[in-house]
Amino acid sequence: MTIRVLVADDQSMVRAGFRMLLAGEQGIEVVAEASNGIEAVSQAARFHPTVVLMDIRMPELDGLEATRRILAAGDAARVLILTTFDLDEYVYEALRAGASGFVLKDDPAEQLIAAVRTVAAGEALLSPAITKRVIERFVSLPRPAPPKEWGELTAREREILRLVAQGLSNAEIAGELYISGTTVKTHITHILQKLGLRDRVQAVVLAYQTGLLDDDVRSRATHDREAG
Numbered sequence: 659m660t661i662r663v664l665v666a667d668d669q670s671m672v673r674a675g676f677r678m679l680l681a682g683e684q685g686i687e688v689v690a691e692a693s694n695g696i697e698a699v700s701q702a703a704r705f706h707p708t709v710v711l712m713d714i715r716m717p718e719l720d721g722l723e724a725t726r727r728i729l730a731a732g733d734a735a736r737v738l739i740l741t742t743f744d745l746d747e748y749v750y751e752a753l754r755a756g757a758s759g760f761v762l763k764d765d766p767a768e769q770l771i772a773a774v775r776t777v778a779a780g781e782a783l784l785s786p787a788i789t790k791r792v793i794e795r796f797v798s799l800p801r802p803a804p805p806k807e808w809g810e811l812t813a814r815e816r817e818i819l820r821l822v823a824q825g826l827s828n829a830e831i832a833g834e835l836y837i838s839g840t841t842v843k844t845h846i847t848h849i850l851q852k853l854g855l856r857d858r859v860q861a862v863v864l865a866y867q868t869g870l871l872d873d874d875v876r877s878r879a880t881h882d883r884e885a886g
Contacts, residue, residue: 712724738773
């Protein structure tokens with residue numbers, strides 16, 4: 659199945675660069691471009707891309723608000739946020755907006771291509787470094803009430819959600835719990851369905867936003883921060 663990509667960036671050279679980069683990749687097609695957030699919303703509705711490469715800083719409507727509008731419209735697209743600024747505020751707001759990933763424009767070409775494929779496959783792209791900042795941000799915020807659906811999770815599902823929120827991949831979770839990668843993926847699918855979430859990024863946000871994790875996870879975050 660072809661991965662349909664919409665490239666949204668206010669710089670024409672950047673858009674051209676991504677189009678050239680992705681053009682030679684098997685199974686990937688750039689179906690549209692947008693030079694601002696309003697165009698991105700319009701093009702997403704028209705072309706129904708699999709993945710939207712979304713710049714954060716754009717005129718008329720920024721990438722964060724464009725992401726919110728695209729997802730609010732019920733579009734099935736996965737949004738991969740692109741930026742040259744590796745700043746906490748953008749990471750935090752991009753995840754809250756519903757983005758499935760966050761990468762820097764100056765990442766190696768193969769890493770960006772892998773990011774597109776990862777997000778298109780329904781996975782989330784949340785590197786350990788970004789996860790650490792998410793943890794640090796959310797552990798300091800006031801806690802809203804946990805969703806009622808939280809009680810529907812099994813003990814195993816809560817354990818897996820805890821590991822997801824620590825930034826572990828499916829393979830790492832499988833190794834930690836001595837289960838297969840397929841079993842981990844099945845559990846994560848059930849977690850997302852029960853909590854009404856799009857992907858594991860939203861699961862991480864929910865876990866820390868509502869304080870659903872045990873104290874040992876927050877203690878680990880504190881330890882990592884002090885060690886860093």
